[in-house]
Amino acid sequence: MTINRDDPRVRRTRRGLQEAFVRLILKQGYDSVSIQDIATEAEMARITFYRHYRDKEELLTDCLNTLYEELIARTEHFSPQGLAAGYSPVQVLYEHMQEQEALYRVLFSSRGTQTVIERLRHHIAGKAMEAIRATGRQPIGGLPVELIAYHAASAQIGLAMWWLDQGKPYPADYMARMSLWLSLRGFLAAVGVTEYQPPVPTLEI
Amino acid sequence: MTINRDDPRVRRTRRGLQEAFVRLILKQGYDSVSIQDIATEAEMARITFYRHYRDKEELLTDCLNTLYEELIARTEHFSPQGLAAGYSPVQVLYEHMQEQEALYRVLFSSRGTQTVIERLRHHIAGKAMEAIRATGRQPIGGLPVELIAYHAASAQIGLAMWWLDQGKPYPADYMARMSLWLSLRGFLAAVGVTEYQPPVPTLEI
DNA sequence: ATCTAGTGATACATACTGTATCTTTACTGT
DNA sequence: ACAGTAAAGATACAGTATGTATCACTAGAT
Structure with missing residues (x-):
């Protein structure tokens, strides 16, 4: 009885939770965000959170994993020679940071x-x-x-x-x-x- | 009615809490350590914790500040010329890490x-x-x-x-x-x- | 020896967590 | 379009952590 991630309701819910969490972390910091806070911000019942994630940690990991995979996928194209040639995975990182600034702030948030x-x-x-x-x-x-x-x-x-x-x-x-x-x-x-x-x-x- | 940090009982208590906290973080990770855990590990009443620190965060800061101050004090001796000459603040950092390995592991702990x-x-x-x-x-x-x-x-x-x-x-x-x-x-x-x-x-x- | 300040013991209100049950709503396949 | 299914909402509850208040006890300073 696992949850089907292709169901549009599920995608909405998970995305909603992720976005709400990111907003709250940036506003008040990871530690002080409760699961109730996340649910309220996402306008959902608290129990819905538990249907998708075991705890805050898992939600955070989910948010950042997507970000990570996205970045990695983009750097896979580079040949080692590219490094010395000037355009490099580092360039990709900075571009990605521009696009996903909020998530990177969460990633680096202290x-x-x-x-x-x-x-x-x-x-x-x-x-x-x-x-x-x-x-x-x-x-x-x-x-x-x-x-x-x-x-x-x-x-x-x-x-x-x-x-x-x-x-x-x-x-x-x-x-x-x-x-x-x-x-x-x-x-x-x-x-x-x-x-x-x-x-x-x-x-x- | 603030607490007098020179009182030997206070020094003992605070040191006990700090050391207990470091042990617990290394054993089970920051997030899963409760204040009750710290008090138990330090063999103290839970309320004693609150007499010295507002929360876990403050205790952690207290632990790491001492470490930081210690390191900074040692690097103050260095002239800028020392950097190119080979012996540098970096050397001091590594020496300090050797001495205070447990605390540095907490500092870097993920x-x-x-x-x-x-x-x-x-x-x-x-x-x-x-x-x-x-x-x-x-x-x-x-x-x-x-x-x-x-x-x-x-x-x-x-x-x-x-x-x-x-x-x-x-x-x-x-x-x-x-x-x-x-x-x-x-x-x-x-x-x-x-x-x-x-x-x-x-x-x- | 006494006074003071820190600690221990107990109790309590509050908030968060994690789960269970039942109802309602949204999606899927035909 | 409709029936069957799966997810979300509502409510409740036990367990645990937090933070504070009160009073008794004890170690340290003079």
Whole structure:
């Protein structure tokens, strides 16, 4: 007696619940949204929620899975060569974010722990900006300093998370030097490509 | 009639609650820990929790703030020059993670939305690994391919989050090209430093 | 030794969760 | 168009978590 997802009533209901949930999360944050809230916002009986989802978590996953699958489908076309050629899966990500801004905001929306990570990232980015200023140079191509700094800070924190998650496969000291080196010198230098130097992006085409 | 934090009983209580909370989060995940659970684990009356914290969220913040302050204090010593010289705030981060592994696991521990980000990061890292293989070269200095890939993927996603958070200050297209370029060429190239090339880190000292 | 402030025990109102039962409404296939 | 079926609505209820109030107890400061 499972529910038939092709039934138009079911599609309406599920879509209604998903959209209501997204609106509420953006308005008041994930934790403080109750299932009654979702049902009320979607103008449905509370019990209808339970006919489709076990809990809030499952509804959230459902919302974001669709988003994820959509993005993945679009990046499948890319050949590895595309990466160096300028147009890349990253481009697809940004386009997709433009289209699905609300859902991406939910995806990235913070819970308690996230704000501390945010502050940490901000702090590391600040250190990076100091380092840039200390060189006494202007970034080439008018690259915004903030952007360079957050790029580096995100890489450092992300790699640190990966390291813990993987059960610390390398020594901490090696990771730290490695992580910094990669931010300083970049992907191409890491694989020994020196003959190809991609052009610096500029704001005005 | 606020509580005096210098009272040894208060310090004991708060520390007990914090430690109990961390244990429970690592065991069963943030969402499924109730305040009663925390009190039981800390061997205290439930009402004692409310005398110190408004809710779970506040306790979590308290736990992580201490961690954050500790880390920040240690990175304050660094001059900007240190960054290029090899020893950096990143090194301090990894050392701190070694010491406070449990708390960092809580900090990075995932909620629903996080696992989708995780999958996204994994996917982008996969694309990056394809790109590395497509060059037909071996990473210099025996750098692990996975590490290079996750470094890049984290930077891309982190910068995308920053972009949304800042209210999309630059065009999506520019961000995408910029973000990719930074990963490819790195921080030093971005600020036009070509005369200094930091040595590639190696595993064995 | 005494006063004070923090903790424990108990109780209670409220809100949320998850399920059960029955009725009403909307879709499907013929 | 209509009968059969499956989903949604209405109502109710048990179980649990939250947040607060009151009073008794006990550890710490002087």
